[in-house]
Structure formats: structure tokens, C-alpha cells
Amino acid sequence: MCLAVPGKIVSIQGEELLRQARVDFGGVLKEVNLAYVPEAQVGEYVLVHVGMAISIVDEEEASKVFGYLKEMGELGELGELSPDGGTKQ
């Protein structure tokens, strides 16, 4: 259910329930309503579902899966992995 995609807030206008952001998804921009994430700021990543931001992506928590991987003793090999979107095979 519920395809929700993380994107970066580029700009914000309007207030309260009509607070709208332009959100960048890999280079395409979409209008997104921020009524449910009133604290969201430009530069932050939000998870967007059907045109509404439902959550602000927590940067610190986002790296935890990689911490979990490191715990498995793959420290050396996974050294180049980082949650910055730059990881490529």
C-alpha cells in the first residue's frame, strides 16, 4: 500500500494547512503539502505520499541500517557505504 518517496524540500510558501513545498525527487520537482509536517524546513528530506509529506526523514536514524551491517563484521568491505546516495556498484 502506500507508495511514499523521499524528496528534498527546495522551497516553501503558504502557511498552516496550505503550507506548500516544492520537493525535489532526483531532479524532478513536485508540489507537496506540508500541513502534517509543520516543522519541516528547506533542505530537509520528507517522505511524500499522494502529494502530502507524512514524515521528515531522520538523517541520523537513516544510517542505522548501515551500522547494523557493520555489526555483522563486514566493517572493511562496507567502509565505502554511506547513506548519502552516492553508493554505486
Place this chain on the structure above:
Amino acid sequence: MSEIKDFTLNCPLPISDYPTVTLAHGGGGKLMHQLIERMILPAFQSPLLEARHDGAVFNLGGARLAFTTDSYVVHPLFFPGGDIGSLAINGTVNDLSMCGARPMYLSCGLILEEGLPMETLWAVVQSLKQSAEIAGVQLVTGDTKVVDRGKGDGVFINTAGVGVIEHGLVIAPSAVRAGDVVLLSGDIGRHGIAIMAMREGLEFESKIESDCAPLNHAVLALIEAGVNVHCLRDLTRGGLGTTLIEIAEATGLQITIEETAIPVRDDVAGACEVLGFDPLYLANEGRMIAILPEAEAAKALDLLRRSPNTSGAVAIGRVTDGGGVVRLKSQIGTTRVLDMLSGEQLPRIC
């Protein structure tokens, strides 16, 4: 629901059981293939049609010719990277090119809706003219009809084209062999997303331009350099995935492609994430695959990369024995079989 029968065994209608034509019948997927197989092919039986190529190839008056036709309906008429005029020229030029022909002469039928601004029509005509010049073809015959307001979408265009085949190669799925390599002429999905970005209700801001372009110069460069091309296909509706499946089914061979080798621009990938699309099934208007012997792949890639509309050419996979299916090696190293979609992809929101 009890009246639903297994239509492959016993069905009163020649196609599935939609009593009316739906948009999916023109979407380049399974319903369109059904329509062609169950209604069109049986009605017009001919060995040339049976070849199921992008055009018919035949001998006439001592020359080997390719002949094709295509109709163009696009909304909006003008979109980033092209318009209905450039589509109408390049689409038919490319269909002829996929037969290995040198495109020569095109016809052009215009179906105009009452009330269309002359300015718009002029822009389309200018685009037809320029696109023909760029592709190096001549528009030599045509027709104009006007339909009542509300019965058309501004402009519909049909073009047909004739090209000459100046070599002895058979360029068709039947020539594909196990061991062949699959080359892709550039990044995929830009045309589909450029159009989608302008669709009411789904619109988004992007810098994505359609890949609409003629491929004849690149194809002729391969042929003139003596590359033993086995099969060419332009990737239009249905995209790379559908095209590869058609070839695998036609040849009974297996095609394995590497997801990581297929170029998709970041913004196209981003739009796909948001809408829940798979770029493999997005429409393109200036992309093709070339299937040829592995020994010639490096030379072919080099030639393609020197031609402006195929400068992003890459090898994406290979043909092996057996299966009649397309396998995709995913970016996480697993494998899945690609299947044809039913019609156009629908935005996947939930």
C-alpha cells in the same frame, strides 16, 4: 461473474471480452498485441505482415524496398524536446531504419479539428519540414481532412514512408543467434516522462526533454561500415522491456540484460519513483536496440557513439539458447523474468 469463460478456448468475440475499445488497446502492451493477433493479422493474412516487423520488406522493380506507416496522436501537441510534427517524421523514419532501409519518401495525412488555430497548424507544418530536412527525407504526397470540433484532439497525423535497402543483410528477429550481444542506443524513458510531466493531474516540473530523434544516420553508419547487424528495433510504446520480450518470443531464445547497464537519467528515475513506474516500460521516440554478433559489438558501439543521436550507446545484455524469455539481472544481483504489461503504465499511488 459466472459468465466469464476461458476465452482462449471458447469465446464469441475475436478479442478478449471488452465490448468496446479501451485506451489500453493502444498502449503497446498485451491488449494491443491481442488486438493485432486476433483481429488484424487473421483479417489481412500475408507473409509480409506475418514477419511482424516495423515495416514490410519486399522486392519491387528490381529494388529491395521497405514500406511502413504510423499514426500520431499526442497530447499535448508540443512538449519538451519535440512536438507531433517531429514525432510523425522521426517515427516513420525510424521504422524504416529498423528494416535496414535508407528512408527516402514520406506521405503525410493531416486530420485537423475544426477551430484549430492557424498559428498552431503552422508550427506543426514547420516542424514537419525541419524534421524531414534533418532526417534527409522528402514529403512527397499528402492529404488534409477536417473533423468537427470535439471529434479530434487538435491535430492527428499519419505518415507513411518508403525506403530503399542497399545491402543483402536480413535484419529481423529471425536473424538473431545465441551468442549475440544487445546494444542500447542511449538512456531510456525520457519521452514517456516528458509527456507525463504535462499530463493534467500528474504534472511536475522537470528539465526532461523527449528523446525524439531520427536514427537513420546511425543505422546507415553501421551498415555502411559492414557491421553484420542481426536485428534492430526502435523502442516506442511499451519501451525496452516490451521490445525485448517481443524479440525473445519471436526467436524462442533467451535474452538476459543487466539492470545496472541500462542508462536511466536521475530525474527520469526520480519521476518513476514518485509515480510508481518502471523505466523499462516507458515510451521512447529516439532509442533503439541493435542485436549483433559479439565479435562486432565493439566496432558497432564505437560507430554508434560517434553519431549524435546514439552517442550514449551501451551493451546491456546477451542472447542465449532457450526459454523465449527476457531475464533481468537486478541491481542487487538477483534475477527476474520480465513480463509484458497490459497497457500503459498507470500511476501507482497506493
Place this chain on the structure above:
Amino acid sequence: MKYSSEYRDAKAAQTLSQEIHRITTRPWTLMEICGGQTHAIVKFGLDELLPKQIELVHGPGCPVCVTPLELIDKAVQIAARPEVIFCSFGDMLRVPGSEVDLFGIKAKGGDVRILYTPLDCLKIAKENPTKQVVFFAVGFETTAPAHAMAVYQAKQQGIHNFSILVSHVLVPPAMEAILGSSANRVQGFLAAGHVCAIMGYEEYIPIAAKYKVPIVVTGFEPLDILQGIAMCVKQLEEGRYQVENQYTRAVPEGGNRAAQHYVKEVFQVVNRKWRGIGEIGHSGLGLRPEYSEFDAELRFEVSGYTAEESPLCISGLIMQGLKKPHECSAFGKQCTPEKPLGAPMVSNEGACAAYYRYRRAELASTGKV
């Protein structure tokens, strides 16, 4: 894209796969609740990376799939009216009603539009004051806030030619229905991360305790799902049954309080029928009486209509995880994505459609269909 591509790393997926192999000593049956997770599992071939003892069953978490036949019929009846602009998410258009789907209504001249967001309805309603704009409000807890916002704003702005046809369902009652069934095989759950982004996961704690099942709130990327499976298997192997959160980057324990507030303002909990499963008590949302003027069922007087579902289709068993799609006698025969009998064949996320698209050729080559 940041927060997507790095969670699709092949080497990291292998590491997680090895970890799951290492900790698995017995057969376990897990259910991923959400159709989006099913889609990712099939698209990325994640079950190839799992030990044979781990069986994944696909849960009922696809709103397109669980919307009952009679609601599709109601949508079709409303969309066929000449004064109506009927708006919907894309994949609802192909869900078959008793006679016809919404695409069929469009083919007959109905004004049926695909929208990305229900909020656009307000603009369409303002631009078309002589028309009735209706949105097909399907979805789980994730989507309810968007529908709540559309209705709330319509009321605030005095937009009277807008209404929604509500088919909202809730995850926890469905989980309880599955766990309470005598045929239940599910031993652990991957809970739907995006539902939890809204609702948090406090309400799963009593379910985990009552039925002694581990529940892991899980994301949607390959690494998320593999890690969710690893966490769930670890609990099973250790005999624990707790609620854990794999998807911490998007899911705070309490969820999104602002969204919850507006959902509560506009909607109330009601009984809902689930396609293939039947009625489940307190398993859905309906508009509160204060917002009943926005209820399309009342406005177009279709609330009394009922319809029976195809006896051939075993979507209920599939959505409860009791059968796999290819075990259905109609799979790939009477029922295909072109002419689906049941909703799981319709949506891209539907378990049957996902099987049909990615697995049919494989199953055929091994003689399974």
C-alpha cells in the same frame, strides 16, 4: 536518489542475506503486510536471497485489492452520471466491477480522471461549479490524512460540489483477523512502514503480546525488507515476540500526531467489508456525521447497493496468506491483468499481479501453472 539508492546495494543485500541464513535454524512463515513491500520483494527478487525455510506470505495491504466489489460498482454508477467528474488514483481504474471497470465508463464517455493527489479535487471543483467532483478515497492509514485534509479544506472553503466515496481500511483489525483464524500460519509480521509513519506502532504492542508474534515495522527498499526479515527471524529463533522498528528513519513511535488529529476530526471507525475476506468489525473509516455532506454514497444515493463476488476467485485466501497466487485454478487462465477476476490481479501491488508479471514464465517452465 538519496534515501533510495543506497538501500539497493548488492553487497549489503548479500551481507544481510548471509546473516538471515546464519540465524535461521527452523522453518518460519512471515507475512509482509503491505502490497508495496510485496512489490519490492518480487521486483528485486528478494526471496532468492532467503533460506528455503523462510516462507513469505503476502498480506492484505493493498487498498486496490481489498476494496469490495460493491464499492467498485458504486464508483462505476457514480462515474457514469453526466454531471460527475470522477477522480481516482491510477490503478483503481482497472479494478473490475460486476459489469464494467472505470476505464469502461471512460470509454463510454464518462469524465474519469487520474489524479496524483486528492487535494487537486478542490481546484477542479472550483473550476467546474456546475459539476460534481467525486474522489474515490481508497487506502489504509497512510492515505487517510490526505483525504481528511481534502474534506476538511472543502468544508473550510465552502466547496459544496465535492464529495468522496470512502473505502478506507485499517491494518490492525486485519492482522487480528488473520491471527485469530484457525487456519493461520503466520508466525511473524513485517508491519507496513508508511502506515506506521502516520499511526506509530503503539497499537501493535497488545497484538504482539496477545498472539505471541513478533512484529517488525519495516521499510520498502530491499535492504529495509531484508533487515526487517532478519530482525523478525531473530526474534522467532530467540522465542521473543516484541514490536521492533526497522524503519526508524521515517517512523517515530507515536507516528504523526498532526495527521492523526485531522483523520480523527473527519473520520470515525466503522465496520468495513474487505474484498475476498468479508466484513471485519471496526476495520475501516467512514466520514463523521458532521462531514456527511461530503459522503458520495449519500449524495448519489448508492449506499443501499450490494454485490456478490466471483466464487472462482480465492483472493481472500491469498490475502490471508493461506494460498499462493499460482495455487488458484483461475490464475493466468480466467484471471489475468487484462481481465482480472479479483482485485489482487489488478493492482501493480496486488499479490497475483506481481506473481503474474514477474513469476509466470518461471512457474510455467517448472510446470507449476
